[in-house]
Amino acid sequence: MPGFLKKVDPLLIGIIAATIIAFIVPARGTFADVFSVATKLAIALLFFLYGARLSTKEALRGLTNWRLHLTIVVFTFVVYPLIGLGMRPSTAIISSELYQGILFLTLVPSTVQSSVALTGIARGNVPGAVVAASMSSLLGVLLTPLLVMLLMGAGDGIHVDTSVFIDISLQLLLPFVLGQLAHNFIPPVRDIAKSKATKIVDRGSIWMVVYSAFSQGIVAGVWGDVSVWEIVFLVVFSGVLVAAMLWVTKWVPERLGFSYEDRVAIQMCGTQKSLATGLPMASVIFGGATLGLLIIPLMIYHLVQLVMCSAYVSRLAAAPQ
Template identity: 75%
Template sequence: MKKVDPLLVGIVIAAVLAFLVPARGGFADGFAVAVKLAIALLFFLYGARLSTQEAIKGLTNWRLHAMILAFTFVIYPVVGLLARPTTAIISEDLYQGLLFMTLVPSTVQSSVALTGVARGNVSGAVVAASLSSLVGVVATPLLVMWLMGAGDGVHVDASVFGDIGLQLLLPFVFGQLAHNFVPRVGELAQSKATKIVDRGSIWMVVYSAFSKGVVSGVWSNVSLWEILFLVVFACALVGAMLWLTNALPAALGFPREDRIAVQMCGTQKSLATGLPMATVIFGGASLGVMIIPLMIYHMSQLIICSAYVSRVSQHDAQ
């Protein structure tokens, strides 16, 4: 029996703490600064982990990367727009959160790990997932401005690019520089100890965002039926995308290893990247409600994709 993912356990604990002991006043202000520093450190480590030479070499598999980017930033946003009628069941804020979930980049760690378990193209997945995060720094706020800017209560202007560049892209660039010019930084960034930063930054963002929601009272507007609907929607979407990310590449003649990479990178949405981006782009009291669809989808994708790759690996072993 598999152990429960510590990331998911931490998310639940952070959310419960926010309900019981939400951040208020001066502590909330100080904690907000700590969140920004943790996010910057996270993206510095992302930059330090990836070899520049490996990234350049991996970029030559342009069909793989184009397919993953198309699923991440074209097909998913279309699904988000088509889900507009769900406002008959869920609130406008939750729908905006669902739409935002479809706009964020792919994961890095989980998609690569799952690709490896299923014996797919691991090196291609590393570059593709990292490329998705880089493209997302620009593509996600652009899509938010285009698709969500006209939504009720969602107002995004061009200054978001400066904020994201300062908090996300600049630390990543410094990480790349450190990887190439500072001895052993790359090894340190790839060590197991850095998982504390990965998970810790997510837990901090969850606690901060949920605290804002608790203090402002927005949780009183979220019903159990809405949560159940989002769980069903997320599971159905993951399942449908797992099928489509295999069927389309297969029709285009992709080898099996690349199809696995497309499946694992093309169906994933990054909580680690999405939450910091939501914090920078939106902020405010509504953030706590708007990140619920992303959190639910993240949990669903991990559970379903883990079960899927386990079945695939067992089938290959026979």
């Protein structure tokens, strides 16, 4: 067993541990509020370190890589929704409410923090991932409600919470820009960013996000409305979907001539679905309706994608270049 544990990536162990702890001791009340703020600060620090580690030339190259961004947008807002529609026959074995949850998870934008962190671990195109994932979240503000209206018939009363623009700017883009300034004018900070500090922060922030997200679902009592069989179905479905999309998001970019770094960014940004964005979007779009069954597929997929993608990027990071 000790030899086996040495071969298991700490990132994967941390994700599983954070989930278990959330089920046993979920964050509640004041502690939940404090932990939520700490999580946001950790994410902001991560993006500051990414900005401090990268040269301005690299960052600008990530901003202007339109082929990369377009490819990720197509996977996120075209391929996934088509898969969601194709899952309609699953209502023969699961409730229609759970199917609606599966469809909803395919409509939400990509993650920002975890997709960028995983891209960095696998030595992918980090500046490209920062721009692409942030763009996905911003587009999701408009595209996710529109897709919900078209595909789920929930158009009445839909309105968009534009505060997501402010959140992304303050929590992600501003720290990245400040990191860029530090890279150019404060060499000691640049040296710290290129050390193991970034690796510690990116893994720690993922663990904090997992614990916080699952704590919210447990405190809200969303797991009481779903059977064990349905949970097993969702876990298997999520695993198959992540595996299939990891293959597709590798195969297509290879055929399109993308570099290794860009392929990693496409895989991590193109296979991730954001629980942090999806939960508030669901509450806004569906007007405060009971969200229990609707968000369970997204919660399960969120965990499965992190487990599988973290194991995948760990293998990429260990492989010789």
